[in-house]
Amino acid sequence: MSNVLALIEVSHRGGIAASARGLLAAAATLGSPVAVVVSAGPLADDDVARLGELGAARIYSAASAAAGAVLVSPAVDALSGAVDAYEPAAVLTANSVDGREAAARLAVRVGGSVLADVVQVRSDNGTVLARHSVFGGAYTVDSAVEGALPILTIRQGAIEGQAPAATPEVSTVSLEAGTGGTAVVEQFNDDAAISGRPELRTATTVVSGGRGLGSSENFALVEQLADTLGAAVGASRAAVDAGYIAQTAQVGQTGVSVSPQLYIALGISGAIQHRAGMQTAKTIVAINKDEDAPIFEVADFGIVGDVFTVVPKLIEAVKARSN
Amino acid sequence: MKIVVLVKQVPDTAEERKLDPETGQLDRGAADSVVDEINERALEAALRIKDANKGTEVVAMTMGPDDAAQALRKTLSMGADSAVHIVDDSLSGADTGRTAATLAAALRSTGFDVVMAGNESTDGRAGVVPAMIAEHLQLPLLGSLISAEIADDGVRGVRQGEDGTLNVRAGLPAILTVTERFPEARFPNFKGILTAKRKPVTTLTVAELGVPAGQSRTVVLSVAERPPRAAGRKVIDDGTAANELAEFLVANRLV
Numbered sequence A: 001m002s003n004v005l006a007l008i009e010v011s012h013r014g015g016i017a018a019s020a021r022g023l024l025a026a027a028a029t030l031g032s033p034v035a036v037v038v039s040a041g042p043l044a045d046d047d048v049a050r051l052g053e054l055g056a057a058r059i060y061s062a063a064s065a066a067a068g069a070v071l072v073s074p075a076v077d078a079l080s081g082a083v084d085a086y087e088p089a090a091v092l093t094a095n096s097v098d099g100r101e102a103a104a105r106l107a108v109r110v111g112g113s114v115l116a117d118v119v120q121v122r123s124d125n126g127t128v129l130a131r132h133s134v135f136g137g138a139y140t141v142d143s144a145v146e147g148a149l150p151i152l153t154i155r156q157g158a159i160e161g162q163a164p165a166a167t168p169e170v171s172t173v174s175l176e177a178g179t180g181g182t183a184v185v186e187q188f189n190d191d192a193a194i195s196g197r198p199e200l201r202t203a204t205t206v207v208s209g210g211r212g213l214g215s216s217e218n219f220a221l222v223e224q225l226a227d228t229l230g231a232a233v234g235a236s237r238a239a240v241d242a243g244y245i246a247q248t249a250q251v252g253q254t255g256v257s258v259s260p261q262l263y264i265a266l267g268i269s270g271a272i273q274h275r276a277g278m279q280t281a282k283t284i285v286a287i288n289k290d291e292d293a294p295i296f297e298v299a300d301f302g303i304v305g306d307v308f309t310v311v312p313k314l315i316e317a318v319k320a321r322s323n
Numbered sequence B: 001m002k003i004v005v006l007v008k009q010v011p012d013t014a015e016e017r018k019l020d021p022e023t024g025q026l027d028r029g030a031a032d033s034v035v036d037e038i039n040e041r042a043l044e045a046a047l048r049i050k051d052a053n054k055g056t057e058v059v060a061m062t063m064g065p066d067d068a069a070q071a072l073r074k075t076l077s078m079g080a081d082s083a084v085h086i087v088d089d090s091l092s093g094a095d096t097g098r099t100a101a102t103l104a105a106a107l108r109s110t111g112f113d114v115v116m117a118g119n120e121s122t123d124g125r126a127g128v129v130p131a132m133i134a135e136h137l138q139l140p141l142l143g144s145l146i147s148a149e150i151a152d153d154g155v156r157g158v159r160q161g162e163d164g165t166l167n168v169r170a171g172l173p174a175i176l177t178v179t180e181r182f183p184e185a186r187f188p189n190f191k192g193i194l195t196a197k198r199k200p201v202t203t204l205t206v207a208e209l210g211v212p213a214g215q216s217r218t219v220v221l222s223v224a225e226r227p228p229r230a231a232g233r234k235v236i237d238d239g240t241a242a243n244e245l246a247e248f249l250v251a252n253r254l255v
């Protein structure tokens, strides 16, 4: 069975990134998964165990003094070393800030081609096929690479399931300091430990708020409904621009794409760029005081009303029914 | 200082964008073509440096069909000093690899201290072209910045990472990409529109750049269009809508 590399991101505080599960699951559908990990010191036993649980048959553990101190280059060096060592059928990275820069540089370095923002993978007689969801899910496109190494950036949260657990065989290499210009990391500013809420990209329910909430104090209403439903919190770009909530909550064309079972839009007009990030949700609910708001064109259940009167009642009604 | 801003012409995100079902490429007739908003923000950042420091030269560069000249015209009217247009029929449908190889060659011949680009385009959304260019030119990339300070001795910036931000820096020459956290762009003014007509636009072909001919190696195998969503029930709140919604959620096992 051919090898498939998966670039595993490790937080600078230690710990395997959440994207690892989907990457190894996708790698396992295409061949034998090889986890490629860069770290400053030796890989922790916990990390090895975790990667085994997630299905890594092999681990290519690259130690580099530059890990965490230099942007992305150590990951590219590790991947190109692993490409030489394992002659893989494909290389997978997360479609994350670091993952896609690593994929891009690797493609130039080893002569590969990038299939971007992939939501599903499959192998057809040895050819790696990638599926993309384009223009807000309006199109499904299947693509492949001809005559070069396919390098896929996998949309975070898109791959379901987990590869069967394995006992990984670990190879350790140490990386030389790379050549060429590098970008230096001076400091990490971590986000405050996030609430116990589910992760936006993979949540089964998402409650989003827009400019209609009017202020960051009022935005708490969105969070209250989310917590009542056990949902993740999302937002429109206008709400992010107004400072009601962090940019990482933005849903849409230039934010996160979500496909939950239930998406509730509060005080969001439903601009086409917002819809591009949520219109593949199974069920859409909208509450907006403008009966002509475009969000109603895609809503399965719409309420023309004021969020400040409807949402508190909704919270009570849901609580009453779940008791 | 010489700053080159990479500008892509894209279908307007405010309209319904379409793919050609046969080729999987953009249907350029379906929506108006505009300068990608993220590239206008990158240009704005470059123009602010020029506003503060008259010795700065700002060049807009695009690879695209003939009518991408309109996008360059807009950047000139906003304040760019000159423009470079790489236009060649053989580039139609170019993938990210071919696009990056071509832009890298054009950047080498144009020369620069700083290249500014968008973190991702709104049509292809690959977010890989600037990093590919950085690898071709063996340069540092400060990607996905939410702010930047560009000085003669280097660039500092704040990068949006997956679970926080990072303070990053690099020496010049360097490539950086901006995110939507950068300020919105200025509108062209009347004087800008008039002077744009006199500013130089250089056109370059693949042969002039000496980019190896190779075709794009990513191929689209199939394209399927999803049927549009239909609107469902819409109730006007008379005080009972919240209860009705709660019942709907329970009936559909959504709570």
Ligand SMILES: Cc1cc2nc3c(=O)[nH]c(=O)nc-3n(C[C@H](O)[C@H](O)[C@H](O)COP(=O)(O)OP(=O)(O)OC[C@H]3O[C@@H](n4cnc5c(N)ncnc54)[C@H](O)[C@@H]3O)c2cc1C
Pocket: A209, A210, A211, A212, A213, A235, A236, A237, A238, A239, A250, A251, A252, A253, A254, A255, A256, A266, A267, A268, A269, A270, A271, A272, A273, A274, A277, A287, A288, A289, A290, A293, A305, A306, A307, A308, B013, B037, B038, B122
């Ligand atoms: C290149 C580009 C990319 C973009 N990317 C994104 C993206 O990723 N995500 C995104 O969301 N947008 C994006 N946008 C912006 C998008 O075009 C809209 O501007 C944005 O989605 C509007 O947000 P909103 O619906 O919160 O605000 P508005 O359009 O101002 O809507 C507010 C709504 O709240 C309603 N309202 C007000 N008060 C109440 C109340 N008390 N009760 C109930 N309803 C109330 C109003 O009726 C109105 O419909 C992008 C735009 C561009 C050009």
Ligand SMILES: Cc1cc2nc3c(=O)[nH]c(=O)nc-3n(C[C@H](O)[C@H](O)[C@H](O)COP(=O)(O)OP(=O)(O)OC[C@H]3O[C@@H](n4cnc5c(N)ncnc54)[C@H](O)[C@@H]3O)c2cc1C
Pocket: A113, A114, A115, A116, A117, A134, A135, A143, B006, B007, B008, B009, B025, B026, B036, B038, B039, B061, B062, B063, B064, B093, B094, B095, B096, B097, B099, B103, B116, B117, B118, B119, B120, B121, B123, B124, B125, B126, B127, B128, B129, B130, B218
């Ligand atoms: C729906 C769709 C899906 C696609 N999927 C893939 C894919 O999976 N793999 C693949 O190889 N190609 C793909 N392509 C082709 C790809 O979009 C083009 O190659 C494009 O020229 C560059 O990719 P991008 O727009 O994704 O760039 P990104 O890497 O997202 O662009 C980032 C920045 O680079 C600069 N830039 C990018 N292109 C240009 C340009 N032509 N001129 C000047 N500056 C530019 C801009 O500053 C831009 O903001 C796809 C195209 C479409 C329309």
